[in-house]
Amino acid sequence: MSIIDIDRWEEILITITRNKTRSVLTAFGIFWGIFMLVALIGGGNGLQQMMSRNFAGFATNSCFIISQQTSEPYKGFRKGRRWDLENHDVEVLKTRIHEIEDISPCLFKWGSAVVRGDKKGTFTARGTRPDYDKIEKQTMMYGRFINDVDMSEQRKVCTIGTRIYETLFKKGENPCGGYIRVDGIYYQVVGVCSGVSNINIGGSSEEMINIPFTTMQQAYNYGKTVHIICLTAKHGTAISALEPKIQELVKDNHLISPSDPQAVMVLNMEEMFKMVDSLFTGIRTLVWLVGLGTLLAGAIGVSNIMMVTVRERTVEIGIRRAIGARPQDIMRQILSESMVLTSIAGLTGISFAVLILQVAEVGVTASGTEAHFQVSFWTAIGMALLLLSLGIMAGMAPAYRAMSIKPVDAMRDE
Secondary structure, X not given: OOOOOHHHXXXXXXXHHOOHHHHHHHHHHHHHHHXXXXXXXXXXXXXXXXXXXXXXXXXXXXXXXXEOOOOOOEOOEOOOOOOXXXXXXXXXXXXXXXXXXXXXXXXXXXXXXXXXXXXXXXXXXXXXXXXXXXXXXXXXXXXXXXXXXXXXXOOOEEEEEHHHHHHHXXXXXXXXXXXXXXXXXXXXXXXXXXXXXXXXXXOOHHHEEEEEHHXXXXXXXXXXXXXXXXXXXOOOOOHHHHHHHHHHHHHHHOOOOOOOOOOEEEEEHHHHHHHHHHHHHHHHXXXXXXXXXXXXXXXXXXXXXXXXXXXXXXXXXXXXXXXXXXXXXXXXXHHHHHHHHHHHHHHHHHHHHHHHHHHHHHHHHHOOOOOOOOOOHHHHHHHHHHHHHHXXXXXXXXXXXXXXXOHHHHHHHO
């Protein structure tokens, strides 16, 4: 029997449409299961891309060291002592821990008054080193980032965020070489930058004035104080492995109890990224469990309805057997009906899910966020194969039941 057998396909169509309500309700289980599976997978992919873009450009093997009040007394110092990180901590960490790749101290001055001519605003000033660009990647709209010469000569130069540029300069105007006044001190603008990542240290990169670290220490009389130390580990080294050594060295520098759990806060970005990855792994597992469970329930529904249909067609099947139909022909017919019903319902579910995902993608893109709420080509192929498998599984029991019907028993039932 060829695949393109008009009579066979007409018979399948007549059988499916004989009881339209029953067929529609049966197909709905498969439709809903495959729709949920595709929609959840595509939606999960889109959400993961949106989340990943928040981290794009930010070093995943990085950490940030922040000083906090001590929680234990130590060597004559009382509990609750306030202390500050210093330049010496940066040098000790760099020289004693060889696995550190980049390190940059940071200083902050929130609420800085920024003025250019008759235009002004309130933003955040950040003192940092050139290495900071390797920790939080900066996209340069104009000019350059802070360099080593700026540091060594304590130059009064700065880079400004895009929001500051829009506030102080005309659209399309190159600000490089111009001057702005920050808290009463004039700085020459050498670049306009913004962070690639949505993770911000000390404030939004779009509203940040980056000043050479040495210049800011002198301008604001910070002395040797450091607010935050940012660092990355070399390739192949986990930040988690360096954390105990970092804690030990910093505590030793400031006479802090080695067992104090609070005094030195190490914000481990590597652990945060792992948590996000674990979250999406769990979501994907849940999606597959829910989707496959719903599909299996739909397949069982199809199988049950096909069993009822076979019982209703007992006489018809018996007559076919009596006039020469082989058991394989009966089995092939029942399996074909099951596969057609499952495939139509499944493909409709996939198409509807893709349409919904496309609408979601257009809406998200229109809001300024780029994300693809779709399933991959191989996932779609896998779905098609899954539908065929479900159709065969749903039709096996009814097909064996139909194949076992004997002509004599069928006539007796009549």
